[in-house]
Amino acid sequence: MPPRRAVTGRSQEPRQRFIEELRLLRAQKGDSLRKLGEVLGWDWSLFGKMESGQTIGSPEVAQALDQYYGTKDLLLTLWELAAGDPTQFKERYRRYMALEAEAVSLWHFGVSTVHGLLQTEGYAQALLSAGGSSGEELTRQVEARIGRRGLLDGDHPPRFRTILSEAVLRTPLEDAELWRKQLEHLIEATARPNITLHVLPFSSGLYGLDSTAVMFLRLPDSRTVAYTENAHRGELIEEAGPVEHLQGAYDAVRDLALSPAESRKFVMRMLEEVPCDPST
Structure with missing residues (x-):
């Protein structure tokens, strides 16, 4: 049968x-x-x-x-x-993505990499390749990461503040042209009214988030949740106490960071240091 x-x-x-x-x-x-x-x-x-x-x-x-x-x-x-x-x-990351799509404002600290919402395709591919992705999986991940940038577009996009450790800007891609495009993309992003970029210079010394990348999401109901991440795992934090503790550490980092105007100049200096292709 x-x-x-x-x-x-x-x-x-x-x-x-x-x-x-x-x-x-x-x-x-x-x-x-x-x-x-x-x-x-x-x-x-x-x-x-x-x-x-x-x-x-x-x-x-x-x-x-x-x-x-x-x-x-x-x-x-x-x-x-x-x-x-x-x-x-993982269930927690699934929930994080749903909350990210609803957020009215986002603020981020990057300890070692540019946040996905501000990555170019070349940067995303290099970063994900270094993490072990390849083939169709790599293609899917890059497409998804670039697609997420649409979150910051539209008529009423959420506000996004990112603080980048100087280490992020001192870790170039192997391909100088791809690195140049990533820095140019960051500079272009600073001209958008809903995006604010700070650089945390090495001269700031030690700080409370020295080993943790974190994203805060302000939701329509006025709650704030946090998502912390390292090379091996991510964790969604919704309890008010731990979120408030992380926010305190974030505020301290923001106080140490350069102003948006000075941060833009810093990125432009990094761009000037990128070697030019002699064939152009």
Whole structure:
């Protein structure tokens, strides 16, 4: 006897089922791929590749689609199954992404790297490659990271303040041209009214967040949550006491940092030190 097909008539193979749902939901919405890209902030070709099975995208993309279509965690769950490891996408990070999308303001301290919201594609690829990603996984992660930059665009984008340790700006990419583009991107970002950049110089001495990158999210209900991260793990913190303690450390770091105007000049000096390509 042949195997019974599902009542829905849809594939039970995870990757194919994911593709089918993507196509069905877009058809029901009546959107073109180009419109989907414009609304969600990713290049429209990514959605075409996902619907044709060339890539499954990333968890960030799946979650954004769930929010757009009103399908709760359907696509995110199917993405996890298609990726082959339902445990790899941790619940706390899933919740963090949902909160980040809702935040009315964000403030960040980077101890060793530029935050993903301000990374160029070249910087993101180099950073993720150094972390061990490669092949299709690397492509998915880079696409997701660049797509998240759309959070700071639009008519009413959230305010974003970032403090970068001088170590971030003293750790160039191996490719000088890619590093130049990243520094230029940071300088361009400082001209946007919703983005504030500070540099914490080495001369500031020791400080309370010397081994911790942290992001604070101010939510519509006036709550603040924090997300701390190191090379091996990230942790979402929602309890008021620990968040307040981290905020105190962050405020102390901000007091030590250069002003936005001086920070812009600092980044420009770093840009001037990047060696030029002799062929240009």
